[in-house]
Amino acid sequence: MDSPTQNTSLQRLQNVEKRIVRVLELAGGVMDELANPTGPRKEFINNHCREFMKMIKDIQVTLRDEIKSACEYRPFEKCDYSSRISNEICCKKLEYVFSQLDAMKQTIDEYQATI
Numbered sequence: 001m002d003s004p005t006q007n008t009s010l011q012r013l014q015n016v017e018k019r020i021v022r023v024l025e026l027a028g029g030v031m032d033e034l035a036n037p038t039g040p041r042k043e044f045i046n047n048h049c050r051e052f053m054k055m056i057k058d059i060q061v062t063l064r065d066e067i068k069s070a071c072e073y074r075p076f077e078k079c080d081y082s083s084r085i086s087n088e089i090c091c092k093k094l095e096y097v098f099s100q101l102d103a104m105k106q107t108i109d110e111y112q113a114t115i
Contacts, residue, residue: 009069012065012066013062013066016062016063019055019059023055023059026052027052029044029048030048030049030052033045046115049115053112056108057105057108060101060105060108063101064098067094067098070094071094
């Protein structure tokens with residue numbers, strides 16, 4: 001998760017970007033290990049998968065917090081109707097993203113329960 005010193009949204013999103021790169025590196029490492037002619041090393045695979053799942057969960061939490069923060073920001077409070085409706089439609093889309101993130105979290109939790 002992000003440290004309290006990372007107080008700007010941009011910093012948190014940059015950290016998410018770095019985590020996504022690391023997740024891809026982990027996935028590549030597992031693929032390389034699975035292709036190893038001598039066979040994959042179980043501990044290596046387990047460690048990479050564990051780190052992968054933790055990072056995915058951290059990314060999910062950070063993005064969810066950013067989305068909530070964006071949803072709570074109401075710049076159109078005193079604007080015309082069409083702007084407010086556009087904002088509400090965007091919130092509905094974000095609620096859909098939340099439901100997808102919840103499904104990801106459930107999958108992660110189920111996976112971790114099997115480890």
